[in-house]
Amino acid sequence: MNNSKISTLSKGVLLLVMVLLVSSIFVPMWRIELTAPQYPEGLVLKLHADKIAGDVDIINGLNHYIGMKTLHKEDFVEFTVLPYIFVFFAVFALATAIFAKKKVLYVLFISLILFGALAAVDFYRWNYEYGHNLDPNAAIQVPGMSYQPPMLGYKQLLNFGAYSIPDIGGWLLIASGFLLFIIVIKESNLLQKFKKPKTATALLFFLSLFFLSCADNTKAVPIKLNVDSCDFCKMSIADGKYGAEVLTEKGRTYKFDDIMCMMNYCKENLNTKISWYYVHDFTQDNVLIPAPTAHFISGGTIKSPMRGGVVAFSSEKDAKEFGTKLNAELITWDAILKK
Structure with a gap:
């Protein structure tokens, strides 16, 4: 038996990865939701692989008043190259399934991880420039204030709450990476190494640290007395016994x-x-x-x-x-x- 070949099951998973990568081109990759008292139903910005969608015109109107750049597809080279990158990885996954070589699988997985890391850095850079490079002649100016949207999660920006999360395409991309990770683990027989007591103990230790680091997701956020306002009655929260x-x-x-x-x-x-x-x-x-x-x-x-x-x-x-x-x-x- 040739140990350099991947299994039939892994080939099937690679074909699924190919489908997921191609599908991600046609649905939103990321979404930024905005909520404020004057917009009770909220506003949403949807980032596709090849365009910007959602309430773009309304958001651009708001951006104009506070000095932020308006959003236009033509200003972002990413919307031109991303569809081709996804097609490249989809073809790469198909080729890996056809040639069935473990080394090719490892290269595919590492390449996708590197792409994800570079995409995250680029998204952060875009968010930073978008929120910090403000027009000094804007109608509304708050000294020292920047409007950088959150890369992931929630952030308060003036009277707007901004929430940034993956959309359908983003989850498809994450699923692709996860499936590749599973078959890489399977084909490299890494699980066999974890059967050794010392290795298993070390793995358990690091997993415990990981889960402990995630525990703060449910931690209460301190209320700033005389600064924070009640989200129902809009009164200032002044007493730390009733809130x-x-x-x-x-x-x-x-x-x-x-x-x-x-x-x-x-x-x-x-x-x-x-x-x-x-x-x-x-x-x-x-x-x-x-x-x-x-x-x-x-x-x-x-x-x-x-x-x-x-x-x-x-x-x-x-x-x-x-x-x-x-x-x-x-x-x-x-x-x-x-x-």
């Missing part, structure tokens, strides 16, 4: 000066998918705790900023003690969600 915040599945953070403001916001924005709820611990100053594990009291003489009348505690003992002092009743998190 709350939510983290969405998209990574956005919404902050509130009153627990009931948070609940009312969620009721009015049912399409916003919440991943985590946080509330202020009434016994501490501006300390957020997970709402599902908190203990609550409601009513009585509680005077929260917007008269929501609900406060939270880390311990049940504190909740009962303050419930007696404030003539308030214990209430569960589930009951608050149903209010």
Whole structure:
């Protein structure tokens, strides 16, 4: 048996990779969503391999006022070369399946990874220039302010929330890289090496570090008192005992000066998918705790900023003690969600 040849299964995966790469040309690669009070339905910028789509005209109009460059396909050489690059990699994947050589597979995988890294650097450079090279004669100028969109994730830009994520084409490209990674692991027999105790222990250690580094994705974002405003009532958040915040599945953070403001916001924005709820611990100053594990009291003489009348505690003992002092009743998190 020739050990330099790849398996039939790997050939099939390579054909799938070819299809994914070609398909990515015809759908958006990336999207940047913008939300603001004056645009309740939001604005979206879609970056294809060969064009810019979405609410381009509206965004260009906004850019003009703050001195940012307007967006035009002709200004970006990337929109000319990207389709050819994807076709090249698709043909490369097909050729790899036909010749069935492991070395060719490894070259394909490394080349795609290098392309992804260069594309990320180029995207960052584009975002930086787009947000920093401002017209000094713009109608609206904020000293020291730049408008660089996030490369990935969420960022607040003036009164706009900007959220940047892969679109369908981006996910197809990521899937292509992942499938190539799987067959490279399979064909190189790397898994056999991990069966050795020392190697397995080292792998487990590095995987543990990786997952720990990802743990902050659900961490509460500190509320800046007298700086942040409530995303429901728009009042300044001044007291660190009554506030709350939510983290969405998209990574956005919404902050509130009153627990009931948070609940009312969620009721009015049912399409916003919440991943985590946080509330202020009434016994501490501006300390957020997970709402599902908190203990609550409601009513009585509680005077929260917007008269929501609900406060939270880390311990049940504190909740009962303050419930007696404030003539308030214990209430569960589930009951608050149903209010």
